[in-house]
Amino acid sequence: MVTGKTIFSKVWDSHLLAERPDGQSLIYVDRHLTHEVTSPLAFEALRKAGRRVRRPDLTFAVMDHNVPTGDRSLPVRDEMSSKQMKALTGNATQFGLTLFDYFSPYQGISHVIGPELGLTIPGITLTCGDSHTSTHGALGALALGIGSSEGEHVFATQSIWIKKPREMAITLRGRLRKGVTSKDVILSVIRRIGTGGAIGNVVEFVGEATSNFSVEERLTITNMAIEGGARTAIISPDEKVYEYIRGSKFAPTGADWGDALEQWRSLPTDPGAVYDSRIDFNISELEPQVSWGTNPAMTVGVTESIPSPSEAPTKEDALSVERALKYMGLAPGTRITDIPLDTVFIGSCTNARLSDLTESARVIKGNHVNKDVRALVVPGSQLVKRRAEALGLDKIFVEAGFEWRNSGCSMCIGMNEDKLSPGERCASTSNRNFENRQGPGGRTHLVSPIMAAAAALHGRFIDTREVELIDPEELAPGGLNA
Amino acid sequence: MPEPLREVIGKACPLEADDVDTDQIFPAQFLKAIERRGMESYLFYGLRHDERGNVHGRFVLDRPEFRGARILVAGKNFGIGSSRENAVWALTDSGIRCIIASSFGDIFYNNASKNGLLCVRLPGQAVRDLRERAATAKLTLTVDLAGQTISDGRTTVAFEAEPHIKERLLKGMDDVAFTLENYEAEIREYERRIPRFVIPRSARPS
Numbered sequence: 001m002v003t004g005k006t007i008f009s010k011v012w013d014s015h016l017l018a019e020r021p022d023g024q025s026l027i028y029v030d031r032h033l034t035h036e037v038t039s040p041l042a043f044e045a046l047r048k049a050g051r052r053v054r055r056p057d058l059t060f061a062v063m064d065h066n067v068p069t070g071d072r073s074l075p076v077r078d079e080m081s082s083k084q085m086k087a088l089t090g091n092a093t094q095f096g097l098t099l100f101d102y103f104s105p106y107q108g109i110s111h112v113i114g115p116e117l118g119l120t121i122p123g124i125t126l127t128c129g130d131s132h133t134s135t136h137g138a139l140g141a142l143a144l145g146i147g148s149s150e151g152e153h154v155f156a157t158q159s160i161w162i163k164k165p166r167e168m169a170i171t172l173r174g175r176l177r178k179g180v181t182s183k184d185v186i187l188s189v190i191r192r193i194g195t196g197g198a199i200g201n202v203v204e205f206v207g208e209a210t211s212n213f214s215v216e217e218r219l220t221i222t223n224m225a226i227e228g229g230a231r232t233a234i235i236s237p238d239e240k241v242y243e244y245i246r247g248s249k250f251a252p253t254g255a256d257w258g259d260a261l262e263q264w265r266s267l268p269t270d271p272g273a274v275y276d277s278r279i280d281f282n283i284s285e286l287e288p289q290v291s292w293g294t295n296p297a298m299t300v301g302v303t304e305s306i307p308s309p310s311e312a313p314t315k316e317d318a319l320s321v322e323r324a325l326k327y328m329g330l331a332p333g334t335r336i337t338d339i340p341l342d343t344v345f346i347g348s349c350t351n352a353r354l355s356d357l358t359e360s361a362r363v364i365k366g367n368h369v370n371k372d373v374r375a376l377v378v379p380g381s382q383l384v385k386r387r388a389e390a391l392g393l394d395k396i397f398v399e400a401g402f403e404w405r406n407s408g409c410s411m412c413i414g415m416n417e418d419k420l421s422p423g424e425r426c427a428s429t430s431n432r433n434f435e436n437r438q439g440p441g442g443r444t445h446l447v448s449p450i451m452a453a454a455a456a457l458h459g460r461f462i463d464t465r466e467v468e469l470i471d472p473e474e475l476a477p478g479g480l481n482a
Numbered sequence: 483m484p485e486p487l488r489e490v491i492g493k494a495c496p497l498e499a500d501d502v503d504t505d506q507i508f509p510a511q512f513l514k515a516i517e518r519r520g521m522e523s524y525l526f527y528g529l530r531h532d533e534r535g536n537v538h539g540r541f542v543l544d545r546p547e548f549r550g551a552r553i554l555v556a557g558k559n560f561g562i563g564s565s566r567e568n569a570v571w572a573l574t575d576s577g578i579r580c581i582i583a584s585s586f587g588d589i590f591y592n593n594a595s596k597n598g599l600l601c602v603r604l605p606g607q608a609v610r611d612l613r614e615r616a617a618t619a620k621l622t623l624t625v626d627l628a629g630q631t632i633s634d635g636r637t638t639v640a641f642e643a644e645p646h647i648k649e650r651l652l653k654g655m656d657d658v659a660f661t662l663e664n665y666e667a668e669i670r671e672y673e674r675r676i677p678r679f680v681i682p683r684s685a686r687p688s
Contacts, residue, residue: 017672018668022644023644024647026661028672037514049658084514121679131564150592159661159669161646161661162592163646196501196559196585196587226563229587316498415514432564434505
């Protein structure tokens with residue numbers, strides 16, 4: 001009997017160079033993205049061993065993790081950041097790599113620029129020294145987050161050793177209510193499967209709701225699959241994906257475009273393909289989600305309350321809840337909508353693409369940020385920023401009292417000046433609410449861009465199903481698809 | 483290139499927490515090094531230091547009875563989150579050569595295998611038992627990678643190890659050299675077949 005193949009198996013099989021008896025496989029890497037923070041030691045190791053970057057034409061360097069997001073005409077004040085940025089420039093020059101530096105019009109978060117510049121395309125293998133590399137799977141690429149030593153291996157050999165992951169299908173069914181987003185979907189998925197639920201697995205998101213999502217909504221979902229432990233995530237590409245890539249800076253053109261389309265259309269998972277496990281989600285009744293604890297699985301719906309350690313199923317779980325509540329400064333039973341906020345961050349590789357900024361703007365246009373709240377927007381890339389400005393979104397944010405910044409990882413990881421102070425409480429569109437993640441002692445609540453915008457206006461979380469969303473046409477007359 | 487690792491003999495230290503993410507193991511504010519040294523001072527920084535940045539001494543690895551521990555017995559999902567290899571370097575720089583847990587973050591697990599840090603997966607109950615015994619500060623274990631056993635001198639339990647990762651640790655292998663010496667032909671052959679559209683158009687802004 002012939003069984004169908006999954007997209008993952010198709011990409012895996014076509015890139016398999018060798019397989020050892022124990023299942024460790026050598027996989028060719030078509031695209032390697034590298035950034036200033038996890039690369040210096042890998043480059044140093046290459047130099048020491050007298051090795052070169054095997055395929056500079058497939059390797060792209062970008063400054064994203066620690067770049068300041070303020071005025072780019074000013075010098076970088078943080079000496080260590082400046083050193084890492086200079087090191088990347090030096091390494092890119094020495095090894096002949098294309099670099100999107102601090103001043104590049106294409107600078108941005110690696111997981112935002114890959115898809116938007118056409119560097120990420122369906123059917124390729126892609127690695128990056130960052131765990132959120134799973135993001136690129138939304139375009140049908142097999143994307144793997146790797147460490148520095150593995151990065152060195154990719155530089156030198158253009159390949160990676162990996163044991164074939166198991167395959168998990170997560171089926172998304174139904175249709176979201178107004179004010180609920182793909183961010184809420186992935187948060188609720190992680191809540192259900194837990195932080196380790198998908199360890200050792202590549203997760204393929206399938207089902208009609210997955211297909212109905214836009215490419216950027218899908219990028220949010222694959223981005224956070226790592227928070228459920230997944231080795232990576234992937235989604236079969238479709239016409240929306242090809243349209244997203246077409247015409248972008250590095251996208252194939254002319255005859256190459258035709259060849260690409262032909263191959264891409266053969267990639268989607270075949271009917272009858274078999275997975276190691278399957279999970280089903282109906283998203284129709286989903287309510288907006290807000291994380292309350294110190295990992296992304298510690299999430300509840302906006303109409304729920306903070307859980308109590310006494311309800312935890314095991315002693316270990318009770319300890320985790322207790323510790324999380326202590327860190328977050330929250331008491332069991334507190335309603336989510338009663339938590340007062342200090343800061344709102346709209347940004348990160350999860351939710352800082354044009355559509356994320358548009359969705360936020362639909363909430364805030366004509367309104368003003370709560371007087372007790374500091375609110376900032378950090379576009380995912382300079383290209384997103386320019387496109388948003390062309391639509392006038394920057395004015396909407398600034399008039400409402402938001403800071404409008406240059407692009408970078410910013411307050412998602414707190415490696416530049418954009419940090420929370422101890423005890424400061426933030427509604428954030430990012431992906432991790434770990435202790436100290438957004439700055440030592442900072443308290444993070446993960447939410448959607450719509451929730452973040454609403455929270456900025458009200459100084460607390462509100463049920464975004466009841467929030468008025470301005471029609472996109474009114475937001476930017478004649479221009480949103482421009 | 484790491485030293486070969488055949489066995490780890492040493493005191494076991496309990497870390498009673500699940501979901502220990504790499505942000506906890508190595509906070510982002512210390513990721514700015516461009517050289518690999520002194521990583522041990524940042525290990526579990528947020529858990530070990532008070533607001534003024536002084537070591538408060540209450541964290542388990544700082545308690546006198548656990549000084550010099552070589553083995554950490556954790557919970558489930560150890561090393562989830564960020565891909566930062568600094569988490570592994572900080573552990574090995576601190577003298578930790580083996581972590582026992584019921585599950586590990588995938589990227590952390592790979593990173594560990596490249597740096598002479600042995601990650602042993604045991605069933606949840608076995609990990610819990612070991613952790614409770616380690617809490618007495620009197621548990622010394624011999625973790626034998628070649629034989630795939632953990633022993634306290636009286637009882638021995640077996641663990642599973644992926645052959646490739648076991649070999650990498652046992653030999654302290656340089657993966658890059660290994661790949662280039664053995665698979666150059668396969669890589670080259672693949673490169674002859676890459677479709678043209680996969681290679682990005684001129685990288686230089688026009």
